[in-house]
Amino acid sequence: xxxxxKVFNPQGELLKVINGQKQMDLHYSAIAKSIAxxxxxxxxxxxxxxxxxxxCKKELEGTANQITCKSTKCLRERVKVRLRYVSSLKGKQILxxxxxxxxxxxxxxxxxxxxxxxxxxxxxxxxxTGRINRKKNREIRISxxxxx
Ligand SMILES: [Zn+2]
Ligand SMILES: [Zn+2]
Numbered sequence: 001x002x003x004x005x006k007v008f009n010p011q012g013e014l015l016k017v018i019n020g021q022k023q024m025d026l027h028y029s030a031i032a033k034s035i036a037x038x039x040x041x042x043x044x045x046x047x048x049x050x051x052x053x054x055x056c057k058k059e060l061e062g063t064a065n066q067i068t069c070k071s072t073k074c075l076r077e078r079v080k081v082r083l084r085y086v087s088s089l090k091g092k093q094i095l096x097x098x099x100x101x102x103x104x105x106x107x108x109x110x111x112x113x114x115x116x117x118x119x120x121x122x123x124x125x126x127x128x129t130g131r132i133n134r135k136k137n138r139e140i141r142i143s144x145x146x147x148x
Contacts (some may be wrong), residue, residue, distance in 0.1 A: 054078065104128055 005018040051062035053069035055077045060069050068074040095113035102109050105124035119125040 055081070 003020055005020050005023070007015045007018065009015050048061050049064055050059055051066045051069075052059050053071075053074055054067050055074040056069060056071075058069050062070070068078050097111040097113055099112045099115040099117065100109060101112045101115070101117050101120075103120035103124050104118045105128040106120060108120045110120040119128060
């Protein structure tokens with residue numbers, strides 16, 4: 001709290017009383033305004049905008065490309081929503097089975113949606129990658145054994 005400022009003339013007579021608090025408030029709002037208009041103030045406000053979190057709908061000040069309120073809960077939820085969206089897009093895209101591929105596991109010729117498919121089925125893919133992993137593990141074990 002700032003006390004009132006009493007202004008006296010040289011004769012000691014009270015001329016006027018200035019409301020100190022009010023003057024200070026005016027002073028600070030003027031400073032705040034001039035800072036906001038300076039380059040520094042503009043730069044600080046440039047990327048700031050009101051963002052509504054797409055998950056919890058909370059409104060907050062954030063950057064232009066911000067989607068959530070950045071809480072761990074909402075970020076995690078956002079990833080889930082995004083994944084659901086991507087997989088729903090994949091589900092809608094029905095590609096014709098026009099690519100003839102030879103399964104790397106069982107050698108069967110099958111028609112696939114993707115030309116990059118390597119296996120006739122998930123089962124073959126798992127068997128094949130499982131075999132690679134086992135081989136890799138063995139190699140790692142051997143190299144560790146050799147180093148000892
Ligand atoms: Zn949120
Ligand atoms: Zn196969």
